[in-house]
Amino acid sequence: MGCFQQEPHLQSIISYKSLPLTKEWIYGFVTFFYPGGSSGLRSESLPWHVFFGLFVYILALGTAALGFLEKLTFLESGGVEKYGSEAFLVNFTAIVTVLFGAFVILSVSSQGPPQEDEYSYSAI
Numbered sequence: 001m002g003c004f005q006q007e008p009h010l011q012s013i014i015s016y017k018s019l020p021l022t023k024e025w026i027y028g029f030v031t032f033f034y035p036g037g038s039s040g041l042r043s044e045s046l047p048w049h050v051f052f053g054l055f056v057y058i059l060a061l062g063t064a065a066l067g068f069l070e071k072l073t074f075l076e077s078g079g080v081e082k083y084g085s086e087a088f089l090v091n092f093t094a095i096v097t098v099l100f101g102a103f104v105i106l107s108v109s110s111q112g113p114p115q116e117d118e119y120s121y122s123a124i
Contacts, residue, residue: 057105068090
């Protein structure tokens with residue numbers, strides 16, 4: 001069967017991560033993209049949409065980090081050197097992914113709501 005075994009549905013972290021991702025995508029589509037939504041509903045749900053979006057993004061980062069760890073474990077059990085070039089590449093990619101994710105989270109969480117004035121653009 002090899003080192004990659006198929007897991008039944010909803011028994012891996014990736015399966016559970018996809019559930020809130022699907023709900024967040026549907027909610028965001030209906031609330032913000034669908035033209036029939038009211039602006040009051042959009043403004044009230046925007047902070048929650050951002051919060052749950054960040055939550056799903058953090059879950060995706062955790063899944064990616066666990067995937068890199070799993071790949072490195074399979075490489076080391078397959079005979080690859082512990083400090084070889086492949087192990088270095090996997091570790092470097094994981095560190096870059098985590099740092100990029102931290103940068104995105106800090107960028108999103110540091111922005112306040114947009115300032116509105118009487119001269120700003122608004123839809124007709």
